[in-house]
Amino acid sequence: MSNSATLKMDAAAEHSLLDDGVQGLIGQPLDRVDGPKKVAGKAPYSAEYAFDNLAYGVLVGAPFARGRITAIDDTAAMSLPGVLAIVSDPDKFLRNSGQGGQNEAPVQNAHEVFYMHQPVALAVAETFEQARAAAAAVVVRGEPIDGEYDFEARLDTADTPDDGVIPPATSQGDIDQAMVDAAVTVDGIWTTPGQNSAAMEPHVSTAIWDDDGLTLYGAYQMVASDRMQLADALGLDPEQVRIVSAYVGGGFGSKLGISSEAVASAIAAKQLGRPVKTVMTRQQVFDATIRRSNTRQRIRLGADENGVLHAIGHESLSSNLPDEDFFEPAGIATHFLYRGEHRRITHGIVRMNRMLSGSMRAPGEAVGLLALECAMDELAEKLGLDPVELRKRNIPDIDPEKQIPYSARKQVECLEEGAKRFGWDRRNRTPGAMREGEWLIGHGVAAAARTNQLMQSEAVARLTPEGRLVVETDMTDIGTGTYTVLMQIAGEMLGLPADRVDVHLGDSRFPPAAGSGGSWGAGSSGSSVYLACRKLREQLAEKLDCDPAKLTLKDGEAIADNRRVAITDLIGDGLEAHGRIEPGKTSESHTQSGYGAHFCEVRVNAVTGEVRVARWTAVYAAGRILNEKTARSQCYGGIIFGIGAALTEALVHDPRDGRIVNHDLAEYHVPVHADIPQLDVVLLPERDPYANPLQAKGIGELGIAGAGAAVANAVYNATGVRVRDYPLTLDKLLSGLPPV
């Protein structure tokens, strides 16, 4: 009997073995298995492995934004105490960070500078303090030339990129004529600023060489492809590179690909013959990793007098470096969320000398719905229609572009349940009409949708002679709860309690997983674990000489045909199985997405324009919920990211050289405790058999999708001021506020 199982999702998984399990783990709101370690400070993040003879690296950035490096003068730096080397290898150093999932080296060639503070050297010393002083003493000489820093002035230079997660441009029908014919229209421009993921753990690499090659302890979301990127950048075989990312202090997209500190640390460690650890400063994380692009989005909506959409257009521009093909897919949800036979969705890139742009939490939906869902609010008002009702009237029967059915879709239920819990029927439709003292009160709604994806992923599961189950995959847990949900899947499948399941992650020696990105992590890696465990069930059934379908596993016992046997009696010297999931026809046959609805109450100070989020209800449906507690936390995180996007977060670029002037956590304002009330989050029961054998869809990014638009719509309802330029800082509200 083969010990591996592969499933290509070519057909719906109508029956999931998780529903046959009697262990009672799946779906339960269990505490995180890595929780005790994390709260006691004992979970080792990548900067926290101890090595003898460790040297410290600090990156040196270019002092200009565009031009050629002519010399890296290390004279002063090398004269400082403890300094070991000023390492620069401009052929190999990364110019740009890697994008997620790419298997080739990111752009190298650090002879040329393309954005301010691009890393060009690494100062290495015996201690961190010595390395920091040395980095400050390095003199980088070059020949600066003019760069491109003005987005608004260069809109007409935008180019159409290659296909990304969606095609860059699609069109059907005649939207221009449909807008002319429509009874009611909205046609506006929304802008969103650049953003930084700002994960709490800075980017870090500790590099060690031995006879087998390089081991790199780094903070990564996608170990398998990051290993390929790193090997290619260094000219090594992938077999010579091992990456360890056992605990990752947040990612949100910023750690999908490798960054400059990885290659620089590896080169320095090789050159010095000792381990080198490089932790980026917070400023370097802002300056030299990856950002979410700013966007300019034109939304056109054309509806008949009943509020039914016939025209829907979403034309957006984002910015990126020359030759980078990532574009912010702002129209991704617009493709399938609403009706309209005349449609046009396009994306262009304005080439600029700003740091690389790429994926940040819900690339596409996070900014796209900031525009679309506010346009829907404006349309509802013009129609004199409740915005919940407008959305319900425009839910398509089938995908309006691909003409294929949707998989599980509780779009209506989310809106209705949310409206009921929130008390939406009691809101005052007249803007600026609700007030308590100097506080104006408003309510807003927005829909949530996040495309669901399945990626190839592999895992191995092993039953030990002692009756423990060990799961290994190079999947990561970046706070998403992977350790916990994989334990729940494995324990449910093999009838073992939580304390008999060991999940090992984040090591490229384990089978390659999908990685943490695009909300596909739990569904993809979980399916590979499911398949490996299904194979182990079959092996146990064979040992017991019974039909696997009639095998019940619980608390370490196998029960079948009126027999009850401890599984340790069946395991022998140990059993092992390998599982692999691959996307298949269900990705094409059905449009798959998680759905939700946000309801928000804001209070806007009539004197100062300060906006406070006072109350929140969100209802989501995303297939099977694997762990209600960790899933809910993901939703909280998404909503709060959305509140930040609506009210405070914005990268500010210096118009003279593109540098990010607010490159730290004092000036780039992520939400803090005092910005956030208690949030009411509901997860509707649902199964999506087209998604994967778990029947679960992604939940890590659904919460951010639309959240900021609910805030903006509530601010309008409170004040009567429409702001189409995010974030909604008080200066944009003040002049329009009603009299105090």
Next chain:
Amino acid sequence: MQFTINGTVHEADIDVRTSLLDLLREHLGLTGSKKGCDHGQCGACTVLVNGRRINSCLTLAVMHQDDEITTIEGIGTPDELAPLQAAFVKHDGFQCGYCTPGQICSATGMLDEVKKGWPSHVSEALDGQVDLTDTEISERMSGNLCRCSAYPNIVAAIREAAGLAPVEHEVVGEDA
């Protein structure tokens, strides 16, 4: 130089430029305290110095040779969690866990400040007993950023550790 950390005296030969945080992380192997910004902006490095919470990245180690320093490692261990730590696990007051030791050290110091009657920006009065509302907790914890944004759960965890009633909307399941 000598430092008293979690009741144990440690010897270290350090640079005068070494922050208290880098002393802990890079010289003594106490990596529970985290570096998120090195500028006192995020709170991930929060420790207790003589019982008061402090950003350990913003103070030099040499200034603390006579102080009693408590880090997350001194608050509880995975096998013997302190009540606040256990409440963070139960209420999922974290996701990635990187800000968590700082949140817990900060909350420990904060609850002591409340006990002493120290007012905050949102307190109704400058003296007398503090009514530890959610608004008070959130205000007093705002020096500790959590980008995973576990804020509602952190407030719930602190409420439990402080002996307050549970949050209305929260669903907390049975432990495994």
